[in-house]
Amino acid sequence: MTALEAVSVYLPPGRIPIENLAGRLGLSDMQVKLFHRFHGLRTVGRDPQASLYDLLLHAATGLDALRGQEHRVRYVLHARAMPVVAAYPANPLHDLCRALGLGHALAFTVTHQSCASGLLAIDLAGRLLATDTAGQPAGEPEPLALVLCGEKAFTRDAELFPDTTVFGEGASACLVSAAGARDRLLAYACQVRGEFDSATGENDARLQREYRPTLAAVIRQALAEAGTALDDLRLILPHNVNLVTWQRMCLLLGFPRERVLLDNIPTSGHVFCADMFANYRTACDRGILQPGDRYLAAAVGAGGAATFAAMVFEH
Amino acid sequence: MTTQEAGPDSDFRQQVVDTMTAVLARLLDHPEPITENMRLMEELGLSSTLGLELLLELEDQLEILIDVEQLGPDQMGTVGDMATFVAGHSRPA
Numbered sequence: 001m002t003a004l005e006a007v008s009v010y011l012p013p014g015r016i017p018i019e020n021l022a023g024r025l026g027l028s029d030m031q032v033k034l035f036h037r038f039h040g041l042r043t044v045g046r047d048p049q050a051s052l053y054d055l056l057l058h059a060a061t062g063l064d065a066l067r068g069q070e071h072r073v074r075y076v077l078h079a080r081a082m083p084v085v086a087a088y089p090a091n092p093l094h095d096l097c098r099a100l101g102l103g104h105a106l107a108f109t110v111t112h113q114s115c116a117s118g119l120l121a122i123d124l125a126g127r128l129l130a131t132d133t134a135g136q137p138a139g140e141p142e143p144l145a146l147v148l149c150g151e152k153a154f155t156r157d158a159e160l161f162p163d164t165t166v167f168g169e170g171a172s173a174c175l176v177s178a179a180g181a182r183d184r185l186l187a188y189a190c191q192v193r194g195e196f197d198s199a200t201g202e203n204d205a206r207l208q209r210e211y212r213p214t215l216a217a218v219i220r221q222a223l224a225e226a227g228t229a230l231d232d233l234r235l236i237l238p239h240n241v242n243l244v245t246w247q248r249m250c251l252l253l254g255f256p257r258e259r260v261l262l263d264n265i266p267t268s269g270h271v272f273c274a275d276m277f278a279n280y281r282t283a284c285d286r287g288i289l290q291p292g293d294r295y296l297a298a299a300v301g302a303g304g305a306a307t308f309a310a311m312v313f314e315h
Numbered sequence: 316m317t318t319q320e321a322g323p324d325s326d327f328r329q330q331v332v333d334t335m336t337a338v339l340a341r342l343l344d345h346p347e348p349i350t351e352n353m354r355l356m357e358e359l360g361l362s363s364t365l366g367l368e369l370l371l372e373l374e375d376q377l378e379i380l381i382d383v384e385q386l387g388p389d390q391m392g393t394v395g396d397m398a399t400f401v402a403g404h405s406r407p408a
Contacts, residue, residue, distance in 0.1 A: 030368060037374070038367045038383060163364040208363045209356070244367065247384045257384065 002126025003180030004313070005144065008062035009281045010055060011170040011268055012047035018166055025160050035166065040243030040262070044168035044269035046153065052085055053092040055150045059171035059274075060100055066146070066175060070100065073175075075128055075145040076107040079121035081272045081301065082151055082158055083111045093148075102146065113192065114301025115239055116309040118149045118273030122176060123188045123311075129178035145176040149273035161270075161302065165241045168269035172277030186294070186312045187226035189218045196306035207306055212245070215300055216252050218308040222296065226312035234293035234315075236260045237279040239300055240270045261288070275299070289315040328402035330377065335398055338372045351395035359394075366391065370401075379405040 018041055019032050027035075035041045047055070056078070060066065066073070078093045086092055097107050110121040125145035132143050150171025153159045159167055191214060196207040223230055230253060238246050238260055250257045261279045271278055276297040283289050293315045301307040336349040342365055355361040361369070370381055382404040390400035 030371070034367055034371055037371055205360075205362055244383060248387065251385070251387045 001179060002122065002130070002185040003177050004122070004183035004185075004280075005175040005177050005180050006063055006065035007172065007174045007277050007280050007284075008059050008064075009170065009172045009274065009278045010058035010062060010150075011168070011271065011278065012045045012050060012055075014045065014047055015043035015267065016046045017043050021159065021166065025156060025166075027160075031163065034163070035242075038242075038244045039165065040265050041166050041269055042266045044153075044166050045170055045271070047169055050152075050169075051092065052150065052152050053095055055152070055169060055171040056092065056096050056148050056173070057099065059150060059173040060096065060146070060148065063146075063173045063175060066100070066173075069144065069175075070102055071104075072141050072144045073102050073105045073146050074132060074143045075125055076102055076105045076148065077110050077121040077125055077145060078107070078148045078150075079110040079117040079273045080149070080151055081111075081114045081117065081303065085151065085154075096148075105146070112304060113190075113307040113309070114303040114305075115270070115272050115275070116190070116299040116301035116307040118147070118172075118276060119188065119297060119299050119309045119311050120190065120307075121147045121149075121273075122174070122185065125176040126178060126185060129176065133178045142177055142179065147174040147176055148172070149174075149277060151272045161241075164302075165270040168271045170268065170271040170274050170278065172274040174277055182315075184314045186228065186314055187222045187224075188309070188311045189222035189225060190307065190309040191218050192305055192307045194305045196302065198303055207302070211300070211306075212249055212252050214306075215249065215298060215308045215310075219253065219296060219298060219310045222310035222312050226294070228294050228312055230255055232294055233259065233296050233312075234290075235283055235288060235295040237276050237283065237295060237297045238262065239298060240265045240268065240275040240279070241300065242270075273299070291315060324402065328398055331373065331398040331401045332394065334373055334376050335369065335394055335401075338369055338376070339394070342368060342372075349394060351393065351398070353394050355391055355394060355397060361391075373401060374405075374408065377405075378408045380408050381405045 110117045153167045297311045299309045
């Protein structure tokens with residue numbers, strides 16, 4: 001069963017108040033007030049001096065469990081909201097693999113599910129490893145995959161989702177195994193809705209109406225597949241889109257808001273695909289998750305389509 | 316401020332209705348008078364985003380803080396439904 005062996009997160013120490021971005025992003029005073037009052041967004045992480053490579057390297061080098069185990073890493077997956085992040089022939093992912101001693105691994109990106117690509121990458125990594133281990137001779141070391149998330153907020157579209165969220169920079173690195181004992185993946189549910197293509201904007205109003213009910217349905221589907229009742233979840237690790245969305249999700253689901261980890265939203269903003277991992281680290285660092293606790297990670301990716309995803313884990 | 320359980324103060328609720336209808340007319344550029352029975356989404360086309368802008372305007376103009384955590388779809392049926400909610404789930408700013 002797919003498992004998370006270790007998780008490391010890097011969030012730049014520098015924080016920029018949302019109002020300081022208003023001029024560049026063309027936000028009105030009303031839009032800034034809305035972000036403050038209802039979306040709960042105050043600051044976002046930015047590191048103008050750090051490249052995408054730097055962000056990913058910070059996260060990966062924080063992964064103590066990787067040291068000495070590089071030879072076991074068969075796959076390196078970079079899950080991204082942005083399909084294109086560097087001009088050819090620059091390839092930050094390949095550069096990073098070489099720097100980490102992972103030049104032998106098969107490295108590729110996972111995109112097109114926007115900010116839900118991170119959960120997809122965990123699922124893909126686990127399935128690739130499961131296929132490999134099925135034919136593996138006994139006694140060989142168990143293979144691993146490294147799932148990276150991280151982006152630069154390098155264009156207006158990468159800084160802002162209008163009236164919804166402001167993106168923060170950061171990165172995560174997660175070591176995945178096919179049969180580990182820690183943070184075992186019990187279920188993954190995903191719904192891709194191609195009709196919600198933000199490029200045309202034709203169905204934006206419908207997306208607003210169907211956003212929370214669709215995410216709730218995917219969450220319920222993941223719980224059913226995991227054989228877990230909503231009440232039995234110790235915690236939900238949300239995507240950090242904004243506070244009001246999750247306050248209303250809690251009402252819709254009938255789940256206590258206190259058990260949704262929303263604390264990183266005001267300070268870090270929506271860190272693309274890395275939200276789940278940042279929230280996981282916060283939960284572990286605070287001792288919120290105990291062995292045996294079940295928790296759910298949720299993500300929505302909006303862009304070329306809308307992807308709603310949920311994963312249930314056992315810690 | 317009142318609570319929903321006790322029943323919102325009717326004068327205050329009317330104040331909310333009056334403010335809401337004026338703000339909605341401006342936000343939605345609605346040419347006809349807006350009344351309590353009009354459905355916010357289906358009839359007036361209020362989006363989630365404009366709904367939040369409406370709440371913020373109500374907070375500013377009425378000098379209140381609205382408990383948005385309790386605001387669900389049931390309270391966003393008609394203009395009157397939402398006014399009842401706001402009157403019953405707000406406190407002085």
